[in-house]
Amino acid sequence: MAHKLSTEDVPNTVNEALNNPNWIQMIEEEMEALQKNNTWKFVPLPEGKKTMGCRWVFSVKHKADGSVERYKARLVAKGYTQTYGIDYQETFSPVAKLNTMRVLISLAVNLDWPLHQFDVKNVFLHKDLEQEVYMDVPFSLTSPMQGKVVCKLQKTLYGLKQSPRAWFGRFSFAMRRYGYKQSNSDHTLFLKH
Amino acid sequence: MIITGNDREKISKLQEQLATEFEMKNLGGLKYFLGIEVARSRQGIFLSQRKYVLDLLSETGMLDCKPADTPVVQNHGLGEFPN
Numbered sequence: 001m002a003h004k005l006s007t008e009d010v011p012n013t014v015n016e017a018l019n020n021p022n023w024i025q026m027i028e029e030e031m032e033a034l035q036k037n038n039t040w041k042f043v044p045l046p047e048g049k050k051t052m053g054c055r056w057v058f059s060v061k062h063k064a065d066g067s068v069e070r071y072k073a074r075l076v077a078k079g080y081t082q083t084y085g086i087d088y089q090e091t092f093s094p095v096a097k098l099n100t101m102r103v104l105i106s107l108a109v110n111l112d113w114p115l116h117q118f119d120v121k122n123v124f125l126h127k128d129l130e131q132e133v134y135m136d137v138p139f140s141l142t143s144p145m146q147g148k149v150v151c152k153l154q155k156t157l158y159g160l161k162q163s164p165r166a167w168f169g170r171f172s173f174a175m176r177r178y179g180y181k182q183s184n185s186d187h188t189l190f191l192k193h
Numbered sequence: 194m195i196i197t198g199n200d201r202e203k204i205s206k207l208q209e210q211l212a213t214e215f216e217m218k219n220l221g222g223l224k225y226f227l228g229i230e231v232a233r234s235r236q237g238i239f240l241s242q243r244k245y246v247l248d249l250l251s252e253t254g255m256l257d258c259k260p261a262d263t264p265v266v267q268n269h270g271l272g273e274f275p276n
Contacts, residue, residue, distance in 0.1 A: 064244045095227075096227060101227060108197050109238050116196045116219070117195055117221065118194050174215075
């Protein structure tokens with residue numbers, strides 16, 4: 001299995017990815033998701049504004065036994081070019097505490113509770129972007145736009161400094177609305193009696 | 194995210210609610226979360242970080258390295274003592 005983990009070729013650039021139909025399909029799927037979520041709209045760049053770069057990032061997800069689970073292509077904004085106070089403000093977002101997970105597992109074992117796991121697809125695209133951010137038009141196979149347009153971001157794209165925090169705010173808001181209480185000792189734990 | 198509890202109805206309700214505003218993917222039983230592999234049987238739950246460590250070794254290009262109990266010479270001291 002060590003062999004499988006180390007020899008999977010992961011492209012560094014879009015051009016490399018275009019040699020493999022697996023990656024092309026993933027680029028198309030990601031592009032579809034981005035468009036479906038109205039992640040941006042095409043606008044002429046207003047005077048005095050700058051665009052942020054973006055790039056495709058490719059990765060192979062493995063199952064616990066080392067076999068390939070799926071290919072993943074993700075468009076990310078080059079958030080490292082953002083300036084604090086202009087493009088973004090707060091960025092902190094909590095991560096689940098390992099102790100909390102152990103407590104949950106212990107409860108599940110001792111009280112015979114089920115443990116369900118869920119994932120949210122394209123998490124960050126669920127939150128509207130509050131700041132004004134312009135991005136270069138990304139490479140895509142079916143790029144319809146020509147001329148002097150840029151992408152005005154409407155959703156918190158991957159790579160933006162504010163995205164994790166914005167998503168967590170959006171998620172906590174929903175959980176509280178469903179009547180769940182946010183734990184004081186771990187803000188990523190939501191409880192309902 | 195992990196969902197657990199003794200009220201199956203509430204669990205399904207939460208699933209439904211989340212699905213109305215987020216694009217949810219049901220991964221079934223808990224298998225891998227925060228680097229911890231979880232295997233469940235009637236006898237209990239087995240936790241391991243095997244995948245986490247292998248991914249880490251793979252990322253750092255150290256899959257072929259020999260394991261050692263400690264990565265440095267023992268009792269080495271911080272500086273050189275001429276005498």
